[in-house]
Amino acid sequence: MSNALTHPLVRAYLASVDTEGAVLPDDRRRDLMADLREHIESVLPQGADDAAVQQALDQLGTPREIAAAAIAEEPGVKPLQPEGSVRTTLTLGMMVLAAPFWVLGIGLVLAVLAAVRIWRSTAWTRRDKRLGIICALSPLLVIPAAAAPFAFARGLGSAEFIGIFLIAMVIPLAGAIRLGHSAARLHPHAA
Structure with a gap:
């Protein structure tokens, strides 16, 4: 595992995507997380500074946007909605x-x-x-x-x-x- 995945910003980002995608079936959520990790590893060099990491994460979109896109592709799965x-x-x-x-x-x-x-x-x-x-x-x-x-x-x-x-x-x-x-x-x- 490269330094890119151990960077605190990346760990927080991945945890947030995992939380936002909690309604996905377990196998689909694991696939989504594996794809994200692989992509992050490919675009971030080892030892990237905070600014480079944040820029790469911003280009991916917010964790909510990523989870929403995955949820939209999954038939029968609805996103969590807040109640009063x-x-x-x-x-x-x-x-x-x-x-x-x-x-x-x-x-x-x-x-x-x-x-x-x-x-x-x-x-x-x-x-x-x-x-x-x-x-x-x-x-x-x-x-x-x-x-x-x-x-x-x-x-x-x-x-x-x-x-x-x-x-x-x-x-x-x-x-x-x-x-x-x-x-x-x-x-x-x-x-």
Whole structure:
């Protein structure tokens, strides 16, 4: 690998193209990245200064433009589109707040609604959507698994219930944070 690919501007550029092209199928994204690396290596001499590197990258186009062109060539693939922050916050809030309400039966409804909203969203890749849905529905397994030791040992009191539901909130909260970061990168003022 030449110095051209290890230059910080090139690494940042390639990472940005990879992020922008996250909706592409994995094999297509790998091909795109390999082609870009090969092209950059061919046009940049070893030891190129920052100005030469920036000029070569500017001639390629922005990472968003490159990813958009690749996405346009791929049938059935749509680019990620930002959603309103209120919609995203509502979806992620339902995801996290579902856990404490499982005991009332409302939690399941909230988790399913969050899962449907995540799946229908235009702000996340399929991978992010799968992760979000798994996290939203995780209390289905976490609550019984966390309750079993207490039930067999000494029974379930109010303190144990609170602890179990706090434990059940950890996975949805981590998933919501991840999805929040993914959605924020689509907004121009984010980051």
